[in-house]
Amino acid sequence: MSINTKAKVGGILFGIFKYVSMILAAVISLVPVCVCIFAAFKTNDEYASTSVLALPKSFLYFENFKVAFTQANMLRCFVNTGVVLIVVLFVSIFTGSMLAYVLNRFEFKGRGIIHSLFMFASLLPGIAMQVTIYQIMYTLGFINHLYGYMIVLMGTDIISIYIFLQFFENLPISLDESAIIDGCTYFGVFFRILFPLLKPAIVTTLVLKGISVYNEYYSSNLYLQSDKVKTISTALYVFTGPYGNQYNYICAGVIITIIPILILFLIFQKQVYSGMAAGAVKG
Amino acid sequence: MSGEKKTFSQWFYSRKVQRVLVITTFMFLPLLLLLVFTYIPFGEMVKFSFYNKKYIGEATWVGFKNYAEVFKRTEIFQALFVSIYYMGGAVVQMGLALFFATLLVFKVKGEPFFKAAMFFPYLICGIAVGFIFKFFYARGMVLDSVLQAFGMNAESIPYWLENRSINNIALVATSVWRYTGQNMILFLGAMMSVDTDLYEAASLDGANKWHQFRYIIMPSIKSIIVLNLILSISGSLSAFEPPYVITNGTMGTGTYFVIMNRLAHENQKVGLACAMAVVLLLIIIACTVAQKLFFKYVFNDGSADESKEAVRRRKKEEKAKRAAAKGGRSA
Numbered sequence: 155m156s157i158n159t160k161a162k163v164g165g166i167l168f169g170i171f172k173y174v175s176m177i178l179a180a181v182i183s184l185v186p187v188c189v190c191i192f193a194a195f196k197t198n199d200e201y202a203s204t205s206v207l208a209l210p211k212s213f214l215y216f217e218n219f220k221v222a223f224t225q226a227n228m229l230r231c232f233v234n235t236g237v238v239l240i241v242v243l244f245v246s247i248f249t250g251s252m253l254a255y256v257l258n259r260f261e262f263k264g265r266g267i268i269h270s271l272f273m274f275a276s277l278l279p280g281i282a283m284q285v286t287i288y289q290i291m292y293t294l295g296f297i298n299h300l301y302g303y304m305i306v307l308m309g310t311d312i313i314s315i316y317i318f319l320q321f322f323e324n325l326p327i328s329l330d331e332s333a334i335i336d337g338c339t340y341f342g343v344f345f346r347i348l349f350p351l352l353k354p355a356i357v358t359t360l361v362l363k364g365i366s367v368y369n370e371y372y373s374s375n376l377y378l379q380s381d382k383v384k385t386i387s388t389a390l391y392v393f394t395g396p397y398g399n400q401y402n403y404i405c406a407g408v409i410i411t412i413i414p415i416l417i418l419f420l421i422f423q424k425q426v427y428s429g430m431a432a433g434a435v436k437g
Numbered sequence: 438m439s440g441e442k443k444t445f446s447q448w449f450y451s452r453k454v455q456r457v458l459v460i461t462t463f464m465f466l467p468l469l470l471l472l473v474f475t476y477i478p479f480g481e482m483v484k485f486s487f488y489n490k491k492y493i494g495e496a497t498w499v500g501f502k503n504y505a506e507v508f509k510r511t512e513i514f515q516a517l518f519v520s521i522y523y524m525g526g527a528v529v530q531m532g533l534a535l536f537f538a539t540l541l542v543f544k545v546k547g548e549p550f551f552k553a554a555m556f557f558p559y560l561i562c563g564i565a566v567g568f569i570f571k572f573f574y575a576r577g578m579v580l581d582s583v584l585q586a587f588g589m590n591a592e593s594i595p596y597w598l599e600n601r602s603i604n605n606i607a608l609v610a611t612s613v614w615r616y617t618g619q620n621m622i623l624f625l626g627a628m629m630s631v632d633t634d635l636y637e638a639a640s641l642d643g644a645n646k647w648h649q650f651r652y653i654i655m656p657s658i659k660s661i662i663v664l665n666l667i668l669s670i671s672g673s674l675s676a677f678e679p680p681y682v683i684t685n686g687t688m689g690t691g692t693y694f695v696i697m698n699r700l701a702h703e704n705q706k707v708g709l710a711c712a713m714a715v716v717l718l719l720i721i722i723a724c725t726v727a728q729k730l731f732f733k734y735v736f737n738d739g740s741a742d743e744s745k746e747a748v749r750r751r752k753k754e755e756k757a758k759r760a761a762a763k764g765g766r767s768a
Contacts, residue, residue, distance in 0.1 A: 277725060391564065
């Protein structure tokens with residue numbers, strides 16, 4: 155009896171501890187963003203006169219969002235980001251899976267070297283390399299063109315190759331062999347037999363690469379300077395100058411950039427978590 | 438056409454040609470991209486590190502002078518000191534992630550909400566994070582208001598981003614805020630790979646939570662923790678985002694990367710920046726080698742990597758045996 159109650163008390167205490175820490179963590183994670191939401195719905199006067207922690211008078215005051223959206227030319231930026239996302243993800247999936255297929259299924263001279271070249275590339279400090287990549291971009295005339303930016307993102311993409319290589323390791327080679335006996339060409343083996351089986355790896359790539367492309371700001375800032383080609387990640391830079399301390403506008407801009415990825419995350423939560431975990435095994 | 442000679446289509450569809458075709462076409466684009474955007478810039482980077490060079494104009498050979506300067510410049514030396522904060526932050530972040538992942542393993546009501554709330558910061562774009570925390574730390578704004586609400590005197594609150602004794606901690610905190618949830622998801626993934634029946638069996642056998650953590654959870658994530666610890670060394674040296682987007686590296690918050698970035702793009706000291714990059718690369722390589730050695734000699738058994746290798750070895754041996762048996766029979 156007494157042992158039982160002791161265990162029970164322990165369980166209850168642990169339960170309290172557990173929930174208190176979880177709630178605390180959730181609050182800390184959300185507060186910085188929540189105060190931004192509050193600020194985004196306040197009029198100039200309201201923003202100047204009330205505490206930042208105070209709720210806005212109305213959550214239907216959209217003026218700040220309107221200003222932010224037009225000032226930062228966000229429609230254009232969203233379109234650009236959308237184009238970049240679609241093209242880069244599409245190409246990365248094909249180049250990554252094709253390369254992994256060749257490296258995993260064929261023995262040929264130089265295979266080991268090529269494999270190591272890709273692996274070594276993942277060690278190179280990305281931002282450091284931009285100094286010299288910039289010069290190449292300049293020579294190729296890629297600066298201030300969306301296609302140039304997309305090619306850079308594809309060119310510095312090692313993650314998807316890594317993920318596909320991992321996945322091919324666990325696809326039995328007997329699949330290829332039986333298809334070949336049935337008269338399939340190697341192209342047929344890849345496109346008709348193996349590619350459909352890569353779905354989990356494709357989802358992982360879409361998740362990891364998608365998040366990183368949507369949020370990529372360093373190269374975007376470096377290579378896409380003119381207004382026409384800006385992406386959503388750098389759109390917010392407009393607010394550094396003239397809006398200095400007008401955080402009600404800035405916050406509205408911040409919230410606008412967060413909304414699309416938040417919606418996607420809420421829809422694909424499961425895939426995002428499993429993609430994260432799968433991509434990290436060999437991080 | 439005679440029977441001896443193959444037609445073009447026969448030749449084209451022969452295995453040998455197909456093989457060459459598939460290898461070259463599938464590898465062409467990735468290899469071209471790798472060459473143009475990784476290895477040519479890499480070669481240039483190493484080359485420039487021996488030159489005194491601006492973006493445009495003549496370059497003059499200076500030998501190892503740039504490297505000497507990397508170790509002599511006080512701002513660079515200071516950056517190494519700053520990176521210690523980020524290393525500390527990485528450890529705190531991992532501890533927190535481990536803690537919350539463990540709590541989530543022991544069934545929590547509302548788990549999807551807590552998970553999503555903690556993971557959410559990871560999804561926010563770096564520049565947006567920058568604005569959020571400029572607002573958060575600005576004088577009289579969010580953090581100050583919260584502290585005052587808890588009864589703290591306004592005068593005793595420091596300037597979070599300007600005060601040199603605290604601004605690096607404030608910046609590291611934003612990085613912890615951003616990545617703890619993501620780390621937690623990684624740990625949770627590794628922990629969940631353990632059969633969940635084990636936890637029930639253990640608690641039936643009278644194991645308390647600590648025992649379950651120590652003997653079931655820990656072993657499953659041991660290798661991922663060590664991996665992350667080693668990566669945090671090179672990671673803290675390449676810390677870039679918080680100072681870049683929030684303070685732009687002013688007031689003593691410049692990390693190694695931020696200073697390199699400034700030297701390259703604002704001061705146009707391309708050679709020096711390249712030398713810094715090469716030094717960083719050497720450190721990263723050293724960390725990677727250390728990690729490989731550590732896994733090889735310390736985790737001889739039990740880690741996911743090793744067991745996979747063992748499986749591969751076993752399969753190879755079996756294959757060899759089978760081949761030998763086949764060969765024996767046909768001979």
